[in-house]
Amino acid sequence: xxxxxxxxxxxxxxxxxxxxxxxxxxxxxxxxxxxxxxxxxxxxxxxxxxxxxxxxxxxxxxxxxxxxxxxxxxxxxxxxxxxxxxxxxxxxxxxxxxxxxxxxxxxxxxxxxxxxxxxxxxxxxxxxxxxxxxxxxxxxxxxxxxxxxxxxxxxxxxxxxxxxxxxxxxxxxxxxxxxxxxxxxxxxxxxxxxxxxxxxxxxxxxxxxxxxxxxxxxxxxxxxxxxxxxxxx
Numbered sequence: 001x002x003x004x005x006x007x008x009x010x011x012x013x014x015x016x017x018x019x020x021x022x023x024x025x026x027x028x029x030x031x032x033x034x035x036x037x038x039x040x041x042x043x044x045x046x047x048x049x050x051x052x053x054x055x056x057x058x059x060x061x062x063x064x065x066x067x068x069x070x071x072x073x074x075x076x077x078x079x080x081x082x083x084x085x086x087x088x089x090x091x092x093x094x095x096x097x098x099x100x101x102x103x104x105x106x107x108x109x110x111x112x113x114x115x116x117x118x119x120x121x122x123x124x125x126x127x128x129x130x131x132x133x134x135x136x137x138x139x140x141x142x143x144x145x146x147x148x149x150x151x152x153x154x155x156x157x158x159x160x161x162x163x164x165x166x167x168x169x170x171x172x173x174x175x176x177x178x179x180x181x182x183x184x185x186x187x188x189x190x191x192x193x194x195x196x197x198x199x200x201x202x203x204x205x206x207x208x209x210x211x212x213x214x215x216x217x218x219x220x221x222x223x224x225x226x227x228x229x230x231x232x233x
Contacts, residue, residue: 005170005197005231006085009162010076011187013092015176015203016220020067022095033060042152050133050146057147058130060094061113069101072175072224077102079228088165092177092184094149109156109184115148124148156183169196173227176220179206188212201227 014024023033032040033056039045040056069077076089080103089106091098094113098106111117116127116135120142127148135145150156166172172191179185179200188198188211200212201223209215216223 007165007168008079008083008085008087008171008173008231009165009169009187009191009196010087010089011092011172011174011177011184012076012089012098013175013177013184016070016072016224017067017093017095017097018176019072019219019221020070020097022063022067022093022097037152041149043154046146046151054131054133054147057113057149061128061131064095064113067095067097069097070221072220073097073101073103075225075228079231080105082232086165086168088162090162090165090184090187092181107158107162109150109158109162111147111149111157113147113149116145117148118142119144119146159183162187163190166190166196167194169194172196172198173201174199174206174208174212175201175224177202177206179208199227 018024035056040053046053080087080089087105089098089103090109091106092110094111096114114126114128115124116131117124118137118139121137121140123137123139125138131145131147134143136143137145166187169191172188174188177184185208188208191198198212200206200209200215201220202217203219204217205215
């Protein structure tokens, strides 16, 4: 497999961070950290109850201090550092564990907990503290900062860059995703159409397992380092 591979795209989802202790986006009960996703992850929710939405993401941001990157994050960072050809890690996760492990060729397609977005001017700024409604933008001074999270109904970030990478990919790997949230769930089909070999690494089969050339089941902390060792050998 490896001798024909130059360009790699890796998609990561909540499953890769679950082993670090972060809750998956939708648990078995359909809730995210005890809340209906519709109540904390839509523009309508933000308009209806900004205090709840801001507090929810403040709590998620604060939790980042209690978790560390795991072996899967570290293996991908090692691949990023060593892979000489094109590589792009696309994460659906809003945590910062990939960066803390050392990954650099990285896109957060759904936004970041440690970032705040100004609704007035569109500027995004690093943010580590609580973010109450009415917080002022450091660029335009408007009191319009919100969590820099891509809510349902909003366009994920840097899709042009992601699709360009998928269309050039020789290998596409999906790690710890449900295969149910679009547009990320469609990346495997774009990669296959481009001729890429496709591999799923997941604890359980995803909704899109049948679309992959290979589906390897088990913990990300075992499967990802094993794949990276193979690629770098």
